[in-house]
Amino acid sequence: DQQVKQNSPSLSVQEGRISILNCDYTNSMFDYFLWYKKYPAEGPTFLISISSIKDKNEDGRFTVFLNKSAKHLSLHIVPSQPGDSAVYFCAASATGTASKLTFGTGTRLQVTL
Amino acid sequence: NAGVTQTPKFRILKIGQSMTLQCTQDMNHNYMYWYRQDPGMGLKLIYYSVGAGITDKGEVPNGYNVSRSTTEDFPLRLELAAPSQTSVYFCASSLGQIQPQHFGDGTRLSIL
Numbered sequence: 001d002q003q004v005k006q007n008s009p010s011l012s013v014q015e016g017r018i019s020i021l022n023c024d025y026t027n028s029m030f031d032y033f034l035w036y037k038k039y040p041a042e043g044p045t046f047l048i049s050i051s052s053i054k055d056k057n058e059d060g061r062f063t064v065f066l067n068k069s070a071k072h073l074s075l076h077i078v079p080s081q082p083g084d085s086a087v088y089f090c091a092a093s094a095t096g097t098a099s100k101l102t103f104g105t106g107t108r109l110q111v112t113l
Numbered sequence: 114n115a116g117v118t119q120t121p122k123f124r125i126l127k128i129g130q131s132m133t134l135q136c137t138q139d140m141n142h143n144y145m146y147w148y149r150q151d152p153g154m155g156l157k158l159i160y161y162s163v164g165a166g167i168t169d170k171g172e173v174p175n176g177y178n179v180s181r182s183t184t185e186d187f188p189l190r191l192e193l194a195a196p197s198q199t200s201v202y203f204c205a206s207s208l209g210q211i212q213p214q215h216f217g218d219g220t221r222l223s224i225l
Contacts, residue, residue, distance in 0.1 A: 004155070041219075042218050043205075043219050044156070044216045091156075096210075098163050099210050101146075102155075103148075103156045105154055105155045
């Protein structure tokens with residue numbers, strides 16, 4: 001039973017345009033959500049997070065939106081840059097579970113020139 | 114600032130052999146985790162620890178063991194390696210609840 005789903009395995013976006021990566025979850029106990037970026041042969045790198053008391057969090061070019069009623073979150077990257085090309089993982093945890101993360105399967109973003 | 118360091122980076126084992134994957138962090142984080150990532154899949158939690166002397170199972174603990182004798186180190190032991198344990202293993206640490214986890218660069222393990 002996959003509790004965190006990223007239904008788009010890949011996404012291609014032109015440099016300078018907006019990249020939108022989506023994530024859905026089924027466990028209503030999840031209240032902390034994170035996005036990680038991963039390059040080949042490296043570990044995941046933390047990008048941005050959001051707690052369930054918010055519906056938006058921004059950090060520079062990265063914004064995460066959370067729709068609790070739809071159990072959906074999205075990561076917006078504006079403007080997209082070639083260095084953003086990587087695999088992006090959505091992850092979620094629930095309070096009281098030692099911050100154990102449940103990951104989605106990832107979306108490969110390619111930013112083209 | 115090293116962060117989370119994993120050794121070795123690559124290893125090939127024969128079926129039935131055993132080995133220990135090492136993980137150490139220099140951020141004084143209480144929480145540490147071991148994940149595995151199979152091709153095309155997300156990371157799955159094997160074991161975790163909330164402090165020295167305290168460990169607990171994650172989603173996929175079978176075939177693995179852990180120990181946490183110090184805050185810095187969290188080794189993962191594979192006993193009787195099986196082909197199904199071929200994967201990339203990631204260690205992570207965090208300061209505590211509602212804090213992001215920081216990952217090492219992984220150990221790529223093949224069981225033949």
